[in-house]
Structure formats: C-alpha cells, structure tokens
Amino acid sequence: MADPRHDHRTAPIGEQSAGRMPTQSPDLDEEFAPVRALVDELALPGVTEAPSYGTPGLKVKGKFLARLREPDVLVVVCPLDEKEFLLEADPEVFFETPHYKGWPAILVRLSRIEPQNLKQLIERAWRVQAPKRVLAAFDAEHGGKGAAKG
Numbered sequence: 001m002a003d004p005r006h007d008h009r010t011a012p013i014g015e016q017s018a019g020r021m022p023t024q025s026p027d028l029d030e031e032f033a034p035v036r037a038l039v040d041e042l043a044l045p046g047v048t049e050a051p052s053y054g055t056p057g058l059k060v061k062g063k064f065l066a067r068l069r070e071p072d073v074l075v076v077v078c079p080l081d082e083k084e085f086l087l088e089a090d091p092e093v094f095f096e097t098p099h100y101k102g103w104p105a106i107l108v109r110l111s112r113i114e115p116q117n118l119k120q121l122i123e124r125a126w127r128v129q130a131p132k133r134v135l136a137a138f139d140a141e142h143g144g145k146g147a148a149k150g
Contacts, residue, residue: 028055031068035058035110038122044060047065065126075106075108078105078106
C-alpha cells in the first residue's frame, strides 16, 4: 500500500470533509482548518487541497497556491514587489526566511493576520496562479470585483 503522505491526488475543497487528504500531523490539519474555511468562503474556481511537503496545502489547477509550513505559519504565493511592500508594512504578520528570499512567496503568521486580509492575500495568490480562462470566467461572473472584496 502506498504511503498516504505521498498521495498527490487532489479533491475540490468543498468535497473533502470525509475524505480529506492525510497529512503528517493531525495538529497541522487543525491549524489549517481556519485557512480551509476562508478558502471555502471564497469559492475560487479550480482550488484543491493537496499535501505539500507533508503539510496541508492548496493548489489551483495543479499549481502551488499556499501551504502550512509549520504551526501558525502559512506560505502564500506573492509577487516579489508586493512581498517587499508587505514585509515593510507589517513585519509582525509577514516575514521571510533565507530559504524564501528572492522567491515569490511570503510567510504569514496566522495568529496575527485579520481573516479578511488573509482572504484577500489568498485571492491575490489565486489570481497570480490561476489559468487566464478560469480567471476571466470568474471575473465575468463577479463583475471583476473579486470574491474577497465587499
């Protein structure tokens, strides 16, 4: 039998409660629950939950979106110019380690970010990674406003 930590199958976010992808630690799965709930609220097309490096993660049409790096720390795709702005604007929430320096991803302290800000960050990451046709269809349906905006 295959090791479940190396199972790369994905399932749509809203369809995973009973068959949720196994991760290394139930504690990390619990840590990821608030992120999962925000992603469910956003209902972004093509987003699936899939383990990444043995931790709960998100992809859009197979492309990396975000993952729980460790308890209370989420890695999220982020353009470098926006990353620099966020690092300077709120270092209590956003940070990077040497491993992520120069890479289009930012580390987020989940205990310090407001849920609405996390939703916006995840949606922006989705916009970077989503295929153009998926993005265009979503914007047409939502009048270009986006899911996380009021």
